[in-house]
Amino acid sequence: MEKKGSIYKVSGPVVIARNVENPRMYDVVKVGDIGLVGEIIKLDGENIIIQVYEDTSGLRPGEAVKNTNRQLSVMLAPGLIGSIFDGIQRPLDKIMEQSGDFIERGIDVSSLDMKRKWHFVPLINNGDEIKAGSIIGEVDETSVIKHKVMVPFGLSGKIDGLKEGDYTITDEIAVVKNDGKKEKISMLQYWPVRVPRPVKEKFSPKIPLITGQRIIDTFFPVAKGGTAAVPGPFGSGKTVIQHQLAKWSDSDIIVYVGCGERGNEMTEILTTFPELKDSKTGKPLMERTILIANTSNMPVAAREASIYTGITIAEYYRDMGYSIALMADSTSRWAEALREISGRLEEMPGEEGYPAYLGRKVAEFYERAGMVRVLNDSIGSVTAIGAVSPPGGDISEPVSQNTLRVTRVFWALDASLANRRHFPSINWLNSYSLYKEELNDWYEKNTEREWSELRDGAMKLLQEENEINEVVQLVGYDALPEKEKEVLDIAKIIREDYLQQSAFDDIDTYSSMKKQYWMLKSIMMMHDAEKKILEKGVIVEQLQKTKAKEKIARMKYVKEENIGDYFKEIEEALAELEKIEPTSEI
Ligand SMILES: Nc1ncnc2c1ncn2[C@@H]1O[C@H](COP(=O)(O)OP(=O)(O)OP(=O)(O)O)[C@@H](O)[C@H]1O
Ligand SMILES: [Mg+2]
Numbered sequence: 285m286e287k288k289g290s291i292y293k294v295s296g297p298v299v300i301a302r303n304v305e306n307p308r309m310y311d312v313v314k315v316g317d318i319g320l321v322g323e324i325i326k327l328d329g330e331n332i333i334i335q336v337y338e339d340t341s342g343l344r345p346g347e348a349v350k351n352t353n354r355q356l357s358v359m360l361a362p363g364l365i366g367s368i369f370d371g372i373q374r375p376l377d378k379i380m381e382q383s384g385d386f387i388e389r390g391i392d393v394s395s396l397d398m399k400r401k402w403h404f405v406p407l408i409n410n411g412d413e414i415k416a417g418s419i420i421g422e423v424d425e426t427s428v429i430k431h432k433v434m435v436p437f438g439l440s441g442k443i444d445g446l447k448e449g450d451y452t453i454t455d456e457i458a459v460v461k462n463d464g465k466k467e468k469i470s471m472l473q474y475w476p477v478r479v480p481r482p483v484k485e486k487f488s489p490k491i492p493l494i495t496g497q498r499i500i501d502t503f504f505p506v507a508k509g510g511t512a513a514v515p516g517p518f519g520s521g522k523t524v525i526q527h528q529l530a531k532w533s534d535s536d537i538i539v540y541v542g543c544g545e546r547g548n549e550m551t552e553i554l555t556t557f558p559e560l561k562d563s564k565t566g567k568p569l570m571e572r573t574i575l576i577a578n579t580s581n582m583p584v585a586a587r588e589a590s591i592y593t594g595i596t597i598a599e600y601y602r603d604m605g606y607s608i609a610l611m612a613d614s615t616s617r618w619a620e621a622l623r624e625i626s627g628r629l630e631e632m633p634g635e636e637g638y639p640a641y642l643g644r645k646v647a648e649f650y651e652r653a654g655m656v657r658v659l660n661d662s663i664g665s666v667t668a669i670g671a672v673s674p675p676g677g678d679i680s681e682p683v684s685q686n687t688l689r690v691t692r693v694f695w696a697l698d699a700s701l702a703n704r705r706h707f708p709s710i711n712w713l714n715s716y717s718l719y720k721e722e723l724n725d726w727y728e729k730n731t732e733r734e735w736s737e738l739r740d741g742a743m744k745l746l747q748e749e750n751e752i753n754e755v756v757q758l759v760g761y762d763a764l765p766e767k768e769k770e771v772l773d774i775a776k777i778i779r780e781d782y783l784q785q786s787a788f789d790d791i792d793t794y795s796s797m798k799k800q801y802w803m804l805k806s807i808m809m810m811h812d813a814e815k816k817i818l819e820k821g822v823i824v825e826q827l828q829k830t831k832a833k834e835k836i837a838r839m840k841y842v843k844e845e846n847i848g849d850y851f852k853e854i855e856e857a858l859a860e861l862e863k864i865e866p867t868s869e870i
Contacts, residue, residue, distance in 0.1 A: 516697025517677025
């Protein structure tokens with residue numbers, strides 16, 4: 285008698301099974317009598333090692349293990365946007381409906397609504413030649429996103445039977461004829477999450493992702509299709525930055541993968557996101573957002589899978605020609621899941637107990653970002669931005685180090701800035717963007733001519749401030765030449781009136797590039813004006829309470845549409861400033 289697949293041993297989220305039918309790496313299996321979802325992650329002689337995406341307590345040796353013979357895949361079709369999924373694309377709200385807050389195990393719910401009808405409009409004609417990835421029609425998925433329906437991979441030929449109408453995602457919408465064979469197409473396709481979706485060509489990034497966050501857009505921009513890491517200690521503002529980018533960045537679609545430390549952090553996402561308004565459209569942000577949420581009380585294996593689920597969905601929309609911003613908060617929690625599973629497998633541990641392949645896994649994830657030409661020749665991009673939470677804020681640990689090795693932007697969050705309530709607490713001396721050169725062209729064409737000069741000038745002042753402060757430590761402020769006092773004066777203004785930006789102020793929360801330009805220009809003009817009058821013998825002490833300064837401090841709270849007029853007022857105030865004489869009163 286043929287033996288049936290069954291459990292041999294259980295170790296937390298890892299199950300060892302034997303005699304599973306036709307086992308292949310990454311096959312999805314149903315484990316135990318209640319059919320928990322698991323994935324084969326190792327084949328070791330007769331032992332088949334499975335990571336299970338649900339709580340394994342109560343599983344016993346001898347219970348059945350069945351192979352589904354498919355890889356861990358996501359369902360791709362209209363209805364993704366606005367959804368809230370867990371790490372293996374189960375709709376959290378539907379699961380909770382069925383089982384209450386405590387998610388039952390072995391629950392079988394479809395990722396997407398199979399009954400809902402979508403109005404499909406063909407974009408090509410019957411008889412047209414199509415290939416994998418070709419766009420054949422579209423659906424209004426939400427009021428802001430048109431879902432392009434694409435031919436699944438592996439199909440090509442002549443299309444037939446296309447007709448406008450209302451269809452569920454599994455209804456036939458057309459057939460593809462090839463060599464006398466006919467294959468039917470629906471709006472639904474599957475894709476294995478661990479495999480990048482193919483592209484024709486990858487470009488070097490040339491366009492910045494405009495975020496409206498001054499320190500990012502001005503000094504440390506990330507390119508569309510680029511990668512960025514946000515390491516920061518506890519409470520330094522990682523989540524707020526990710527939320528700001530979700531709300532304000534000029535990407536078409538947001539995929540937000542939340543790997544929370546604490547359950548309540550996730551609950552916060554689940555409650556705050558659906559309430560967020562989209563700045564561009566005035567509609568709910570969820571109309572262009574997909575949320576993937578894991579809490580610490582969800583099984584670790586699902587957390588491990590979540591970033592793949594997220595990036596696969598992002599690639600799918602990229603293939604329609606959209607730009608996607610994918611946020612992962614925090615990838616440290618993901619890496620810890622990897623470590624836990626590796627430990628259960630009794631693999632040789634690398635640094636700090638993380639598996640030796642941590643670096644490769646991190647790199648593989650970020651390599652899926654990019655600005656690309658896809659199979660249907662659309663240009664789309666996935667920008668990947670990962671928060672990292674190094675224990676104690678020390679970025680010499682393996683997750684930070686492996687992330688920094690592959691990401692090209694580093695926003696270094698700083699506990700001491702956060703403690704001083706300087707937000708965003710991005711340290712301007714340690715952070716960097718390796719896209720700066722590649723984006724220069726864009727900035728030159730799309731902002732003012734003198735932009736890079738202003739930007740570099742401002743950064744130079746910040747660096748000088750740092751050096752001068754070291755001197756101050758030795759000799760005291762009073763011993764400084766007036767010229768250096770003036771540098772400190774302007775650097776302080778750059779820090780407080782430009783870099784500091786409140787996420788919670790209705791106006792300050794977003795600055796367009798135009799506003800950033802006028803603000804930076806005002807500050808640098810003031811620097812020039814001050815330098816000029818110092819030459820007359822005016823001292824910095826006389827410059828503390830000028831009208832120009834007051835106006836510049838208030839500039840961030842000036843509405844976008846008034847910024848041009850406001851700049852004129854600043855020019856007037858600067859003209860007045862120049863009238864200060866050495867004999868003027870302080
Ligand atoms: N740009 C900002 N503007 C105003 N306040 C901010 C800003 N960024 C962070 N904060 C403040 O800092 C607090 C902590 O931020 P946040 O929750 O993002 O930190 P975190 O790094 O994600 O922390 P954790 O390590 O706990 O996940 C926020 O609640 C907020 O009060
Ligand atoms: Mg956080």
